[in-house]
Amino acid sequence: MTAAPVVVHGPDAEGGRRVVARGQILGTAHNVMDLLDLLESVGLERADVRLDDSDLIEWRGGGAWEWGPRGS
Secondary structure (H helix, E strand, C coil), rough: CCCEEEECCCCCCCCCCCEECEEEEEEEEECHHHHHHHHHHHCCHHHHHCCCCCCCCEECCCCCCCCCCCCC
């Protein structure tokens, strides 16, 4: 099994989640819309992104609906 090309790391102390695509840090997302913006910046169309697609996105430290500061 190969690793998903997109990794969304767990929330930091401010609630941001680092987003990495194929080893390149895209930035920090604070919600799903931020994540979709970052993915669009590397050519993924919003309509093509399924948040539950484990072949595309590996969620670390919480799933797609877990946003906000760590420990909250």
